[in-house]
Amino acid sequence: MAFLFRSSSVDESAKMDAASAHQIRTPEEAVSRIAYLASDVVVSVQPSLATDSPFSSHLKRYAGRKDQSLVAQNASSVPEIISVRQNNDPLLSVFSPIRSGKLVSVTTNSSILLPSVSHLYKLAQYPVVLHVSLEPKNFADYSVITSIRNTGWTFLQSETLQEAQDMALTAHALAVRTGKGVVHFFAPETSAEDKAIPAENTTVVRDVLDIDAVRRFQSGSIHASGIYADDGHVAVSSIYPEPVVGQSQTEKSGGLTPVPAESKATSAMTSVKTSRASESGDSEASVSVATTVETAPPQITSADIYDAATRIWVQLQASVGRSYSAFEYTGPADATNALFIFGSDVGSFAAVLDNAKNEDIFAKAAVITPRLYRPWIGSKLVNAIPKSIKRIAVLEQIHRKTTKWGPLLIDVLTSVKSGPGGVEHIVGYQLGYVDPQVITQALRGIFQNLTSEKPIQNLEVGVRDAPTQEIQDANQAPKLETAYNKILDQLFGNRRYVANALRSEHAGISANVAASPEFGFGSLLARKQLRNRFISEAKAAASSKEFTTDGPKNFLARWAMNAEDPAKAGEIADDVIARLETDGSPLAQKLLRNKGLFRKESLWLTGSDAWAYDLGNSGVHHVLASGENVNMLIIDSTPYSEKAAADAERRKKDIGLYAMNFGNAYVASTAVYSSYTQVLQALLEADKFDGPSVVLAYLPYFGEGDSPLTVLQETKKAVDAGYWPLYRWNPDNEKKGEPNFSLDSELIKQELKNFLKRDNQLTQLMQKEPKFASSLAQDFGTEVRAQQKRKAKDAYNQLLEGLLGAPLTILYASDNGNAASLAKRLGNRGRARGLKTTVMAMEDYPVEDLSSEENIVFLTSVAGQGEFPQNGLAFWDAIKDSTDLDLASVSFSVFGLGDSHYWPRKEDKIYYNKPGKDLFRLLTNLGGKVLADIGLGDDQDPDAYHTAYNEWEPKIWAALGVDKVEGLPEEPPPITNEDIKLASNYLRGTIVEGLNDPSTGAISAADQQLTKFHGTYMQDDRDVRDERKAQGLEPAYSFMIRCRLPGGVATPKQWVQMDDISNELGNETMKLTTRQTFQFHGVVKGKLKPAMQAINRSLMTTIAACGDVNRNVMCSSLPTQSSYHREVYAVSAKISDHLLPSTNAYHEIWLTDDDNKKTQVAGEAVQDFEPLYGPTYLPRKFKITIAIPPHNDTDVYAHDIGLIAIKGADGHLEGFNILAGGGMGATHNNKKTYPQTGRMFGYCAAEDAHIACEKIMLVQRDHGDRKNRKHARLKYTIDDMTVDVFRAKVEDLWGKKFAPAKPFKFESNVDTFGWQKDENGLNHFTFFIENGRIEDTPEFQMKTGLREIAKVLKGEFRLTGNQHLIMSNVADEDLPALQALMKQYKLDNVQFSGLRLSSSACVAFPTCGLAMAESERYLPVLIGKLEDCLEANGLRQDSIVMRMTGCPNGCARPWLAEVAFVGKAYGAYNMYLGGGYHGQRLNKLYRSSIKEDEILEIMKPLLKRYALEREEGERFGDFCVRTGVIKATTDGTNFHEGVAEEESDEE
């Protein structure tokens, strides 16, 4: 007898096939592989997205290798793996793909089955396969399977590793052939000891799967319908195909086709077999209870399923030699006793029976197991049992029994008729955990009862509970979720009581239950009751005589009176506790046991969005309905960008709306990564509200590896698009006559809008916040967008009607505006030639019109790695794979704009003008006629892209026959910045009109140039740019405001004022810039003027903070010599004032209110005069700085004018060495542009400094290049003129000469962190402010902390040129208070690596419009990845100057860093090495366009080498030069020479 055959036999051919193949070791691996091969989509259920399941690691491996599935329709596509958290209603993810004709399988443990019953009923009618590993791992509970046996699914069981592979395959083949869902279940422990098996040969898998049937299924799709009601879908198998009117016979016989819901009636009519109860047990055609669905008779019967399974097994046997049947009988043919086992011990029992001796009571017994558990075909069981069997023990491994008789016992009893001549006794047992040591004993017990005269039913075998194992699959909260818990902690401290935090310990309660709202609510109620009892006890104690001291009584009495007031109770609590502790009596000790209850706790339930799925029945409902004062914090982690794909069918209910509808609850919707202060506000309001509160908190979550940047970007998109609006709803407001609803973001979704409309809240809101009116009124969506496109096109056509001439459609895709303006000019020129021209962005063009065009030309530039610019992407996506577009009657041409030097590596040259070339090729392939050959504009040509364009355009006119048109109108020259300045009436332009235009958040292009002079730039949030475009919305425009703060010195009062401005008018953050000033971001147009006024009220200004004027004048911050600093700083202020523009426009536009202005302007233009600048100001921006040796913290070489302070013998400022012509801006690959260091002009006395600066500026004003802005900075003027000539002009104008420069010495250009004392005994502390960003995060409340410090500081703040902050002039006696605050807010920490402390990054994404790559948000991450290496090489304390900018404009002065990264494209940087440590030498290009992995690959060995080979005191930049890693740049003019990676010119 060989019971164990199941785990071993493999036939020879399979062995040969598998010889070279991978060995499979676990049933989960076997199942995952088959599921992957046989599915279009695999839903992988995981404990958390960060924790793999035993299946998911394999699935990810296959997907990572891009392994093909056997059922993929497209050779290049690989199955989609959808990872879903197990407590996140995973089966919802099945509906959408299965209805669209995709084969879906699910890999999961059994914990999800019971909560998914409602889905199981509906999914039974689709060919879905569920592979289920039974839990718990060491003692599986089969009751989960018996509980769902009536859901209409087919159930297959496997017990060994080999069977797991074979049954997995059977399950997929059966699902496809029968059109019905199949559950394949197994207890992994049963195969724990099995040897590895070869992976099934894919030919066998393909044959068994029946790819033809697969294709027929895939070619159909089912109309989407709800999942909360029966959608009427009926399974259709290849055995009984659905007749479809008009379908040919051959098509009909094809079989498995998804059937739309509407065809339900037809399906019912064509049902060819009626259902009969399985109990009859004697008919092959019977339909089991399991497969009967009351509402719609199934198309397919139990017998059909059985037949299909049998055929599959016959096929399997033929190819691999293993045989299977619906009921497996193993044992002697003449056995009299049998075990019918439904549990995980089959193998162990079989092994004991195998080795039984004749005298054993269980000798010669057989084992029967169900392989096809549902449909249960009684007759097949009867056939499987030899006539000799008289007694059957039915062993069911069911942990919780709900009925008297086990379900298996009933199945066997109803199938196998007992009685004389047949089976005499069928006896049920409940199979508990049987220790392997006692199997024989257990068997003996079973057989003793079975063979007794009157066997007892329902005996328990083994013990109920298996030895406990660590449960690894418990739900896990994403680490990021701790953000909100930290805030709760911050706000409520020891008053916080969270009832059901994930991972909290609740003895005897499973993690799932403990995390449920019901459980939490119950425990909060218990907590409240406990406290009420405690209050009574305290009251009683107040008049008790049991205390040993008098202290407690009074305080207890006072406390009891105020116990319900959180603030007062909290205040008295400390006193009461102290008194009780001193008292020490037993009564005091008793009260102290619950001392937490002396505080009025803030009671919180925390949970996830999974609570939304069955909202009506859930604990959320109970809490709301109870009216209890309980707060819920519900975290929603569905990423915005995934919601459409993953949640199409989820119908997650909106908890916020649900709660607001209740009317009695406080509701808030928040997102910590969008508005930190709004979260604080909401949590405080919720705590205060006397009733239930629901705070919804958004925290998009992809996986534990998410970088904060991803979370931030996702949050912004969700909030900005209205998917996750920020709002607060407080029913108490009504009593105060205020609207209940406050909207804290700008867009809301339709459902919310409807709710508010119904409640009349929308009107109130609009009245209160008119700025919202326009965004609230607009809807968005793809249909709207489509209609807009159509309308735009029709309007154009109407316009053109009546015009003669041939039509010419011009479409453009433009990244930086060049292609767009070229297209528009082409359109104008065409029109002048009598053509009917239409010009549009590709994204606005309705693609369906393409084949009806007569003439069409495309102009496109290049984005990213050879991709279409954003406004051409959708168009390209729509046509690129098209095979049915017929362009035979369309004439076309393409002009591309690119840069042949952009990609230095030879292999990347293909990206040059790729979109244009791709488009041209495609249009040719689609049969289009070439109007003119493709034109390829190249930035490297003498006239840039114009060179090729000027050849291409005439060819278009010639091809259209309009090249000889006479009398063309003269074209106006393009408008330049110089024109704008000139026409602006001293910087007024139409700024006022633009500010007053409520229809857009933007201002005109010309005004955008002018507002720079006023210290503000228009920007748009690039994180949400694409999303808004897709929604048909204008970009999220806002303004950056930069203050003018000479020398970077601000009073504490000013600091608080700046902080207020950022909170109330900006985006809740401030940036301390590399020019020592405050910068605000995210100021929307409507708040721009109030923000400017607030800045001026704080005695700062913004005038000339940007623009073609002298900007903020910098000065070393010098904490150690305050008196000397004061003298030098005074000069920086003097220069700044002296060079200020004089226009009244600033005052007029920003600082006068509307009434004033009417009086002031009074109908006549204001006459302005700019004595220094004249009407066109300077050719380009102009920057001045002062450095005080030995500190070069302001990078004196990087500016148009750099003043080096020279101290006299008396210790006072004597004068300055003056450098001129430094500058950072450059353009990638444009060798005519370069960074430059300032050249020494000589020395001048301190009192002359502002005049010397003025004269240098004036020579630049008159000699700078006003034609080419890329060549307009002073550095080019001086290089073109030579230093001597330029200096002579300055001296002429000045009437004085520069004296020879005086000696000086710089030592570093970084800040010194921590405390320092100055010569007057005052203290200074330099804070490390990473990249100058002042903000609060849940982890670090830096902004609040600095504000608190500013409130008490008596000294001043100094902003440093490295974007850090110094708290200055602190007297010794004030130190303790400030140090306490610093400690409280963790602001005293300066223990960072030397690299981090010496780093600096510009703003870049998301606000800077010029950014090509991340900078401020990425540099800290990159440094984090290098710090281990620094540590390992003993470099942690070494200062290495590393800088990063998002583009070559160079705002963070990257070219002077020892190592720098300058953005090239998103995620790609040019790397520079060899800068001088104290900013004296420019660096040089080392590598182009490298990504993080390459950066790390270069940096790590280089740092190691530096650690090992450096000379005493040698700096990193010098080391790179000395060792030949890079050549030294001795002057800006040789910056491009001898670079490490020469750019190749080859195509």
Ligand code: SF4
């Ligand atoms: S360096 Fe470039 S990306 Fe960075 S802030 Fe300046 S302009 Fe923007």
